[in-house]
Amino acid sequence: MNNQSQVDYSTDRADRYIAKNKGTVDPQYRNHYHASPPVGWMNDPNGFVQFQGAYHLFYxxxxxxxxxxxxxxxxxxxxxxxxxxxxxxxxxxDQDYDRFGCFxxxxxxxxxxxxxxYTGVTADDQGVHHQLQCLAVSEDGLHFEKVQQNPVIATEALPEGASLVDFRDxxxxxxxxxYYAVIASKSAEETGQILLYQSEDLLQWEFASVxxxxxxxxxxxxxxxDYFHLDGKDCLIFSPMQWPQDGDDYQNLNSSVLAVGKVDWATKQFHPESYQEMDHGLDYYAPQTLVDDAGRRICIAWMQMWGRDFPTDTLGHGWTGSMTIARELKWVDGALKQYPIGIANKSANASGVSTTIEDAKATxxxxxxxxxxxxxxxxxxxLEKLSIHLRENExxxxxxHYDKVKNELGIxxxxxxxxxxxxxxxLPVSRKLVLPGERTHLELAIYLDHSSVEVFERNGEAAMTANVYPTETATGISFEVSGKAVFTEATFTQFV
Incomplete structure (x- = not known):
């Protein structure tokens, strides 16, 4: 049997290890205002929720x-x-039903x-891993007890042809x-599918539909x-593996997709009207949302991608992974809008006056x-073309970059x-997309952290996320222009 099952894992053991070792990680590429692990590996956001007045993020x-x-x-x-x-x-x-992982x-x-x-991973008598769904509960939001009824959704509750190995999240x-739960599954035809289960008490669940x-x-x-209702539309987010490339869309091997449509609650089936990629950058996966007490639909994702290099591991820095900054999602006039929830614009360095750059590179x-x-x-x-050079040295x-003629924004x-x-x-080094509609002004919000760049078009129409690992410290920002660019606003707000 896999040696992993022989290890005595526990939350106490993990907490002791973190306390002993978190001071040993190399901070060179540690992000400052993105959620990152104290030590070790981080991937998918889990249990993103508001509870007792605070935002909680599990991962x-x-x-x-x-x-x-x-x-x-x-x-x-x-x-x-x-x-x-x-x-x-x-x-x-730490239990038989999740001894190979709490997914x-x-x-x-x-x-x-x-x-x-959550998904527990166990194994059958032949050592084949199976996935099933489990429940844990907390009164204080800090300490959790797994319920005696686990697994609350066993593999016996799968519909015909659904994979026992791929049944998660x-x-x-x-x-x-x-109560309902949408759960990822693989069909007998080797395609993705989302299953729906229902419960009156979170303990007793039954299969509802594909x-x-x-x-x-x-x-x-x-x-x-992730299913939710947004501004009059039913929405389903999921992260497909190997969704085929379509022009500028889905160029990463794995993607994050928003399907918009309508749920028929009589048959409990989702009828999609459109699909779209959520982020046109290079490192964005497994987004999860919540609704907060202000009524905002807020989304956060893993700022990484499977199948990529992880330099902080290769270099022995002792940690890997960060989350994106949070975004508010809106559905406006038939389009997804994404607005970053980030640093307040205060104590900013500013250009002070309107700046014009014409056929030149300048700061x-x-x-x-x-x-x-x-x-x-x-x-x-x-303008013809504008290139913004970030964290620049020799x-x-x-x-x-932005191409006015093509109306393309890229990284x-x-x-x-x-x-x-x-x-x-x-090599996954660049992405671009065509912005909707003609414009006389380009407005951007660009979030820089020690190993990441997130670009937002400020009308909410584009988002691009990428990890970067400069080998030398560089704070330079310059602007290369073909034609004429008139900067009516330029500010840099340092994170503190």
């Missing part, structure tokens, strides 16, 4: 190595979605208690007094589903930094520092 966690390993649930919380407080480990693979899941509040619904929600089934042109497995006084928020508003009436830079990390290889046929 896939292997504390003992900077590589993926026996999955625990790490835990942190925040008052503002920017500053994160480390909390005790919530779950460890991804979600959280929900019921009767003042916080419940975690439950996202729980409540509707009209009933909520949505993919075809051969939509990838081989769908992960991390703007006061605009520099490697950790903070760059906000720009540019009159592009007479050897390295990350470039955000290029080919000269950012450490070259990141992936499983794609070509």
């Amino acid at each position: 896939q966690f292997h504390p003992y190595d900077a590589k993926w390993g026996p999955m625990h649930w790490g835990h942190m919380r925040s008052a503002d979605l920017i500053h994160w407080e480390e909390l005790p480990v919530a779950l460890a693979p 991804s899941g979600s959280a929900i509040e019921k009767d003042g208690k916080l419940y975690l619904l 439950p996202k729980v929600f409540e509707k009209d007094g009933m 909520f949505l089934k993919g075809n051969k042109e939509q990838g081989v497995m769908w992960e991390c589903p 703007i006084p006061g605009i520099e930094g490697d950790c903070g928020l760059l906000q720009l508003k540019v009159d592009v009436s007479d 050897k390295e830079r990350t470039v955000v 290029d990390r080919s000269a950012s520092g450490i070259v990141l290889k992936g499983e794609e046929a070509t």
Whole structure:
């Protein structure tokens, strides 16, 4: 049997290890305002929820190595979605039904208690891993007890043809007094599908429907589903593996997709009207959402991608992985809008006056930094092309570029520092997309952290996320212009 099952994992053991070793990680590429593990490996966000006045974020966690390993649930919380407080480990693979990992899941509040619904990984008599769904509960939001009824959704509850090996990532929600969970599955035809289960009490579950089934042109497995209603539309997020490339879309081997449509609650099936990629960058996977007490639909994702290099592991830094900054999602006039919830624009360095750059490369006084928020508003009436060189020195830079004629916004990390290889046929170093509608002004919010760049078009129409690993400290920011660019706003807010 796999040696992993012989290890005596526990939350106490993990907490002791973290306390002893978190001071040994190398901080060179540690992000400052993105959720990151204290030590070890981080992937999917789990149990993203507001509870007892705070935002709680759980995550896939292997504390003992900077590589993926026996999955625990790490835990942190925040008052503002920017500053994160480390909390005790919530779950460890310490039971027979989850001894090979506590995989991804979600959280929900019921009767003042916080419940975690997660995937446990076990093995049959032949050593084949099976996935099933388990429940843990907490009264204080810090310490969790696994329920005696586990697993609450066993493999016997699968529909005909569904894989016992690929049955994971439950996202729980409540509707009209009933609890539901959308769960990722693989069909007998080797396609992705989302299953729906229902329960009156979170303990006794029954299969409700195949909520949505993919075809051969939509990838081989769908992960991390999330269903919600947004501004009059039913929405289903999922992360497909090997969704085929379509022009500028789905260029990463794995993607994050928003399906928009309508649920027929009589048959409990989702009828999609459209699919779209959520982020046109290089490192964005497994997004999960919540609704907060202000009514905002907020999304956060793993700021990484499977099948890529992980430099902080390769270099022996002792940690791997970060989350994106949180985004508010809106559905407006038939389109998804994404607005970053990030650093407030205060104590910012600013250009002070309108700056014009014409057929030249130049800097703007006061605009520099490697950790903070760059906000720009540019009159592009007479522009041909604009390249924004971030974290620039003589050897390295990350470039955000805009082509006025093509109305294309892009990001290029080919000269950012450490070259990141992936499983794609070509190096994953650049992405672009066509912005909707013609414009006379380009407005951008660019979030820089020590190993990441996140670009938002400020009308919410584009988002691009990428990890970067400069080999030298660089705070330079310059602007290369073909034609004329009039910067009516240019500020850099340093993160503190």
